[in-house]
Amino acid sequence: MYIYNFEDGNKDMRDILGGKGAGLAEMTRLHLPVPKGFTISSDSCLKYLDDNKFFDELKPEIDEKINELELKTHKTFGYGENPLLVSVRSGARVSMPGMMDTILNLGLNSETVNSMIKKTGNSHFVLDSYRRLIEMYSDVVLGLPKGSFGEILNNMKKEKGYTKDSELTDDDLRLLISKYKENYKNLTGYEFSENSKELLYNAVKAVFKSWNTERAKVYRKLNEISDSYGTAVNVQEMVFGNLNDNSATGVCFSRNPVNGKNELFGEYLTNAQGEDIVSGVRTPSPIAKLKEDMPNVYDEFLSYAKELERHYKDMQDMEFTIEDGHLYILQTRNGKRTAKADVKCAVDMVREGIITKEEAILRVDSNRLDEVLHKEFNEDDLKGHEPIAKGLAASPGAAYGKVYFSAEDIKKAHDDGEENLILVRTDTSPEDIVGMKLANGMLTVRGGMTSHAAVVARGMGSCCISGCSDIEIDYDKKLFRVGKNIVHEKDYISLDGSTGNVYVGMIKTEDAKASVELQTFMSWCDDIRKIGVRANCDTKIDAENAVKFGAEGVGLCRTEHMFFTDERIFDLRRMILSPNEEIRKESLKKLEEYQRKDFLDIFSVMKERPVIIRLLDPPLHEFLPKKEEDIKKLAKSLDMSIEDIKKEIDEKKEFNPMMGHRGCRLDVTYPEIGRMQADAIAKAAIDAKKMGINVVSKIMIPLTISKKEYLFVKDIIVNELDKVMKDEGVKFDYKIGTMIETPRAAILANTIAPYADFMSFGTNDLTQLTLGFSRDDSPKFINSYIDNGLIKKDPFKSIDTEGVGKLVDLACRLARLANPSIELGVCGEHGGDRDSIEFFSRIGLNYVSCSPYRLLNARCSLAKAAIKEKMD
């Protein structure tokens, strides 16, 4: 059986009937006024796409269902005095708005047009419907140029001096129909068929085929929808919102999809068909007006909306048609909404007793929760702006500003008192950090979701679009091109980091506020989740945000980020290149003072919450200067020749820096760096203690490969901490642990665990090494992998559970066997990704750590995970 009457299906049959079909079936079951019809299953689509001959098998079943529909409606299809007209609409398992095609008014032909005119007494309506059928069929089913029909219509209107379609007389329409048919014949070589069945078959096939159009494929890829679903086809008796002035058609949400308020939100047009709303030729009325115009119909609709909401336990997005005063519901589905509305709906529905807290949590799209906190475009201002390019939504929030093409230019503009600056670059590097901090938003051509720009931006909570390969920067001319658009320096652009959309011009932004509902919702999540949430914080501001957004500690403090100011990086560079012991010691002393202050800042915000500080991680050469003036300054200060400095810089360069001289390898070769950091941590902890804060400093050794190496570095740190405690006569608690980032450390976690208080999985590096995918280089080929179905998702966005996840799971088991009290967490970018978090919860980590702006997502995702685990 490939076809189901609406009365034979239900809402749980989405996989077979598609979303629309399941909705129509369910509403039929609920005895809502749904025009009768049937759904051709999505299996049929797949079978047809696999082998066209399958249609021969399907055809008799379609005929049978049309017969049944004729009996139920007391109408006849394609002939007779009471003709049956049907619509053919696609409907996949997952909503794909605008992606699939619709054909209306099937069943009209020369004979039935006359019957319909007789029956309705509205010849204009019937003739116009037939005209539309010819045009729509030609366009949608045969792909004939739409313009050629539009031209015929426009020519006629011009000739006659009409401005509106409604001015066309019946004769005009009849002439138009014959001209359309003539055009059809010219384009195809065939007459437009009088056989309605034939048109119906072709319409069904066209819907099937539309599953594989380019735009459908692209939409599915962007939305991670499987190609293997196929689409169902709904064949339904027509009802007419354009029958007369007592008719109308409209769309309506059961609640406000922008702010979530419990009120009908929608619009309608009297005497119109659905496509008239979409086309935007006439301006629809707000739904509230229906209450005045047709109070009974409004009340009836409201009661259906509430019923559907209670039935589906979710806010509904409905389509309806009023035919001569009779209300019909043509579609219902869960309504898309903003993150803000999502939370409010969920919380309200719990209070209204429609859903449970658990259902509310499972419902809310945690990945979008961050949006609630970031700047957003002013809605009114956004209207009328079309994106000129789309990149990766790397760091959420909205921003506008003047374009600059270098961090220095941003700094200069800032110093000149300019505000609202946008940095546009091919990619960014640590040198750009000052400019990045001053920019409202960043747009990069290269780099993925975890590129330097993306990570820094998310950390700072500022907006970033990365990997926007549509744009082409010309640094010399200070402009970028995208298609035909050219954007010069100081031109305004606007970025939406939540969608990846780039706009020309200034779109005003406004602050998002944390609503009461959000607070309530998050507290429910916290009650339900089983594992801890910490934040990645490098600065006091990060720490403050972390506390604000609910972090229970700092899971990762990247000490290298503390050096990215002019003064500090200068001293760091002096230390790295120091030609003698004396200068090295002097520079280390300075760096220690900076760090001591940094740590104290964070401690004073985090109070007794645990703070995991990671020892210096990146290769030292990353800190070395590239600019001539910086090199000069350094040479002067070190009393070295510029040539020698350059030579040193050159010698320190690496072929594969990710696998180079970094992480705890730095402490093995330069133990004085580790000692300096331990010193700073110890002194900051003592400072904090004197302020009455009992800090638990957790020191994390990065990029470990073995027990011996770990113990070697641990000894350096512990000796220094103990020394400071002894010298200062103050004791404080500390823990030492390590980051598991190399496959070697993962498979040998049992050997390291007995000596570690905690382990944190650095899943960024672990992903790089396990797959051999460089984070920065893989964007060049990762799309080929996704397009060819070789991987499902970018493994830097969502953890590769099968490979990297297997290693993490294995390492956890090994570590716990060797040290049952060890604390296990994760602090890679995956700590802020919904699917990854569910995985981490399932394998029983103690906590996840993510950037402060991902905390809401993390807390909610963890709650979801806990609920799902309970259900399993």
Place this chain on the structure above:
Amino acid sequence: MYIYNFEDGNKDMRDILGGKGAGLAEMTRLHLPVPKGFTISSDSCLKYLDDNKFFDELKPEIDEKINELELKTHKTFGYGENPLLVSVRSGARVSMPGMMDTILNLGLNSETVNSMIKKTGNSHFVLDSYRRLIEMYSDVVLGLPKGSFGEILNNMKKEKGYTKDSELTDDDLRLLISKYKENYKNLTGYEFSENSKELLYNAVKAVFKSWNTERAKVYRKLNEISDSYGTAVNVQEMVFGNLNDNSATGVCFSRNPVNGKNELFGEYLTNAQGEDIVSGVRTPSPIAKLKEDMPNVYDEFLSYAKELERHYKDMQDMEFTIEDGHLYILQTRNGKRTAKADVKCAVDMVREGIITKEEAILRVDSNRLDEVLHKEFNEDDLKGHEPIAKGLAASPGAAYGKVYFSAEDIKKAHDDGEENLILVRTDTSPEDIVGMKLANGMLTVRGGMTSHAAVVARGMGSCCISGCSDIEIDYDKKLFRVGKNIVHEKDYISLDGSTGNVYVGMIKTEDAKASVELQTFMSWCDDIRKIGVRANCDTKIDAENAVKFGAEGVGLCRTEHMFFTDERIFDLRRMILSPNEEIRKESLKKLEEYQRKDFLDIFSVMKERPVIIRLLDPPLHEFLPKKEEDIKKLAKSLDMSIEDIKKEIDEKKEFNPMMGHRGCRLDVTYPEIGRMQADAIAKAAIDAKKMGINVVSKIMIPLTISKKEYLFVKDIIVNELDKVMKDEGVKFDYKIGTMIETPRAAILANTIAPYADFMSFGTNDLTQLTLGFSRDDSPKFINSYIDNGLIKKDPFKSIDTEGVGKLVDLACRLARLANPSIELGVCGEHGGDRDSIEFFSRIGLNYVSCSPYRLLNARCSLAKAAIKEKMD
């Protein structure tokens, strides 16, 4: 008990007694004429170094043993009429020649000097011995400047007009002794002690302490000797080769250590002490002369030498002294020898019934077998040359030639008809390949044993010294500096790739020939080893060498190496940068023709032996030009602007190319490349078939991460192979397999194995990814790891069995579970390393593959592994 009399020990007590002590004990047990004495164990050394106070515990035991020695020799120590004189010598578990210190003639003081004169009637000898004691003690025990004593002696000789020490009269010597003592007092503030016990204690302590001198540490590091062994101390009754003209001292090997002939090989000096031989002031006589001078003593020595050889089952290196016609053996140990001698000795000893074949195989140092095949310095010519620098012995063999600092200059010199060229560079890149091929040898400043230069050189069998950080290149001035030496372009240098030594000037080289003994030895190895041996071959010459050195197939043919000629790389570049389909196809067609010929060349040499061809592996940007002229040429040919070409090159650059767009990722994004290669392989196989060779082409997909990816690429290849077979109407056998190089592929080997005929572990990449150690960058920090005992060996030289090895082992088990008939091998650099090969044999791989010049080593190592496994 810390001290053992010689008669209480034996040869198996090396760990406690050291090599020398164990040898003395064993010879004593064999009743050879060994002066009596005792050995202070190496434990004592470690205890003393740990805590100086330990000596108080040791002292009574020394006293006791001296007492016993007095009783045994009927002499008294430090007093009396028949005084006991002893030597104190170090002797660690492993031979450390020249590293530790010796003190002779302890027991002499003002009193015993007189007794000795009375006893021997040779006052000159006794006084001279005392003088030497004072000097030696001052130098070795106290570290006083040796020159100050030499100066006193020289002044006196000058004053008196003497040229030789022997001209000194007794009075001169007495005066000299008092002047020495005066100098001693001036330098130390104390009198030279008359208490011989005190001098003995201090001598023992000095030997203990010499374990930790810088040169000892460096020696141990270079020779991979543990710091935790400590040294034993041998205290032994003095015998005097300098007593009279019927006395002598000498060193002798039981066989020729250069060529392995069964003949005594050594030299001696009459009337001399050991140090006189070492100092080289007098020229010693060859051992054959002893047969004329003292035929009885010679015969006695020869019989001892044979006895020791049979006893130790190895060629012996002995020290002896003849005191007034009496022969004493002072030391025996296994003799160091050349690789050539090593093989001949082993084979001869098997034939002589001294050892079994298995013992012979275990004995031979397989890592050095390659030396037998490479060019070597003419021995005579080598004499008198001191190395000016030492780098890594990256590719064995010797070479001399004129220095050039760029591959182009080498090419130019070659084109000008010059021969014998040496390339000296900071490091090399694929662009240098032409120059590298033309050079006799290469010397690089950077890079380890697996750097580009090293790998290429080993592959070509040419000599290479890499990582020679002593030298500093000035490209502008076309010279390099090392210490005070400056070597200009066109100066001659000589390189020994087997030792890492760099010499100034020309040292002639000669061809090494494979001896009959070598052939015999290798056939024994082949009989015993259990697993296969293949070679890594990229050219016909490689393949010919491989067959010559016993390869059973090609384990790795790196197709990218085939593109490194001007013409071919040009077409490859055109393909990579092709602006349109047409040019791409045209370039691919050309490349296919090249490859087809290459493969046929290799097939025609390897005949029916399996040939594993790896699909293109390196990132494409590695092939792109750097030189302006190459860019220009390319731009012209592609009708593109130079700017555009540069932009393309820039865009293709990668941050971490090792984890970049390479391996089978190239086939995923550019399936046409895989298709081209499959095409070339198929056509070559058909060509071969037409020549009567039934090739089994094995195609290897590199850098796999998953089953899906593997199958995707496999499908591309298989379809193409099948297509060519169909088109040409000829069938041939092929197999498809993959390289396991990513940790992900290793832990998921069971998912891939069912679809693979074979798997080869690419342990270079696997090591990089498992440890996160970039092969090219790790030399910067790997020494710190070795120095601090964090790793034992460079994991790129010898496989990290604990980490990488664990993954390989795991992957093997997983793969065999899923596909019991799968063939498993290894083709990384580790395939040619002795320790790694033993590991691979143990975990049961089917074969190892290495560069042709490592085949002897591989075959021998595998035989060793098989023998050891049998013994376990």
